[in-house]
Amino acid sequence: MPHIAELPDLRAAQNPTGPCVADDHDQLDNQTFLHRVRTAATVLRAHGVGAGDVVAVVLPNRVELVVIMFAAWRLGAAVTPVNQGLTDGEARYQIEDCAAKVVIADGARAIGTLDVGAVTGASMEAEDARPHASDALALIIYTSGTTGRPKGVMLDHANVAAMCQMIIEGLGLDETDHSLLILPLFHVNGIVVSVLSPLLAGGRATVAARFQASAFFASVERARPTYVSAVPAIYAMLVSLPPGVRPDTSSLRRMICGAAPMPAELIARFESRFGVPVVEGYGLSEGTCASTLNPPAGPRKPGTVGLPLPGQTVAVMDADGRLVQDGSPGEVVVRGPNVMRGYLGMSQETAETIVDGWLHTGDVGRFDADGYLVLVDRIKDMIIRGGENIYPKEIENVLHAHPAVLEAAVVGAPHPVLGEIPVAHVALLPDTMATTEELLEHCRAQLARIKVPVSVFISESLPKNPVGKIDKPRLRALALRS
Known part of the structure; x- marks a missing residue:
């Protein structure tokens, strides 16, 4: 080239x-x-x-x-x-x-x-x-x-x-x-x-x-x-x-x-x-854009972000730095010629992010039986409720399955006893109706009690950051004030 x-x-x-x-x-x-x-x-x-x-x-x-x-x-x-x-x-x-x-x-x-x-x-x-x-x-x-x-x-x-x-x-x-x-x-x-x-x-x-x-x-x-x-x-x-x-x-x-x-x-x-x-893919700026892709020629598997792109290695690592081979979740790590040179003027942050050639993404994921990557959540988005780990994406997936839900985001809100509790923010499809109680009941039918949101807020739309992602920091700030 x-x-x-x-x-x-x-x-x-x-x-x-x-x-x-x-x-x-x-x-x-x-x-x-x-x-x-x-x-x-x-x-x-x-x-x-x-x-x-x-x-x-x-x-x-x-x-x-x-x-x-x-x-x-x-x-x-x-x-x-x-x-x-x-x-x-x-x-x-x-x-x-x-x-x-x-x-x-x-x-x-x-x-x-x-x-x-x-x-x-x-x-x-x-x-x-x-x-x-x-x-x-x-x-x-x-x-x-x-x-x-x-x-x-x-x-x-x-x-x-x-x-x-x-x-x-x-x-x-x-x-x-x-x-x-x-x-x-x-x-x-x-x-x-x-x-x-x-x-x-x-x-x-x-x-x-x-x-x-x-x-x-x-x-x-x-x-x-x-x-x-x-x-x-x-x-x-x-x-x-x-x-x-x-x-x-x-x-x-x-x-x-x-x-x-x-x-x-x-x-x-x-x-x-x-x-x-x-065609859904996954990546980050530190990896020059993309690391996995659902193959356009198929099979495409919605709910996954596809297979590793040719020329780079994508793996899952446990907290002790060992690669996970049994399909269990862990941190997604990436290695290849697409991995950044580092953060400008930030040698410590670079050393924490790139370890032994592996780019640590901060995302939790697992590989399914066909080798497709399934993202579980961001490590920093995880909610710890009374010592139990809750991944917001699991709750969001359940909310998305409701026929009236267009967008859903779950964040942790502070709690004096439990530490954090899950709170959901939802935007509905045009010309549809759903009440807070109806959405909570929908969650109760499919989630363990500890994962059910304590409250659901229905908005016309959810806030986005400049790249178009749902702005969870802003939703967390709202939770802190309420």
Whole structure:
């Protein structure tokens, strides 16, 4: 596989007028994309950017972000994409933590040192390609910071190249594939699965500005993508669309789900309504995106996150560091060329997370008889009630089985005697009804008494973090106040 920084040159040489990257305003063929990348690289070099530097990009989803990413790589620099939803103070923490040489934003953000128009719209002598090292940093992706201050995950070009090759092989991508990106480009899933992998496979990518459930299928009908990568919250919104929404999904070969486990009931609702198979996978930023995948060619097993991707090892480890072989649950650990270089400037946290080459995920899982990984829960989400371990995901799965439940999240609430007790938060499907008592009775019928939530709160929707996962820290904060 070529170095990813060389991809614009190779695509332009092989098929100059072939489609490459598009968004709501721009459609770039391979030749034009290369020209934009070379020009942007020239501007960045004029502003002092070189090998080993970091370029921070504070932009919404748009073609320019992809152009800048390749321009920085052309110079041997790394990119840190910054969530546009952060306050200036939060964004400044990330920018200063990685010592960014320049900050590229649109004119609305005061934190930018370069306006995006000056970088991608310039007309200057174009920057030639240079030799590239596989161990040079490519991306610094910041974790959401739910367990403290955000950590910069360092991914080098070897990590990214290995991950893309695994995605291409796992999904069977080729030159006919066309991804529609709806996830944010400050997250590694959006970058790797929806942009880099299809481009490396010879296909193309369309960048959607922002996900809106009501406009999603119009985008699908207009762009005619072959796949879309999304998170469970997006699928929940799509199955909640009015019954009259019957879109043309014939271009879609598959939908991909990651970031959080997707309830089997939600997969079934989506597939039966829209006629597109959902391929669920699992991974984390520290593993450059994905570690397991339900094989698109089958068998797919809803309720699992699939088989280990080719080229990496996924295992389950007990508390004493021994690999579990009998199907019992333990911490999911990952080993392979996709494992991050470490956390930027955090040697202790890196040493605690990567032990003897194994990336410790903090997730509890087990392998079923066919070798498919079943996620039990996050270690930190486990509730200890009177000394008994309770995994919220087990309760959430039961709640999801109720025909009226769209989303469910269970967190621990403090208790003076028992330590913690489970509390459930639920959002219902449109035009359905369920009372708190009805949901509690549903749980009592299927769960041991100790696992039944002490209370169920029904809301119109559950809070989400910037990546689209249900925001459990916010729900825990609510439990603390109540």
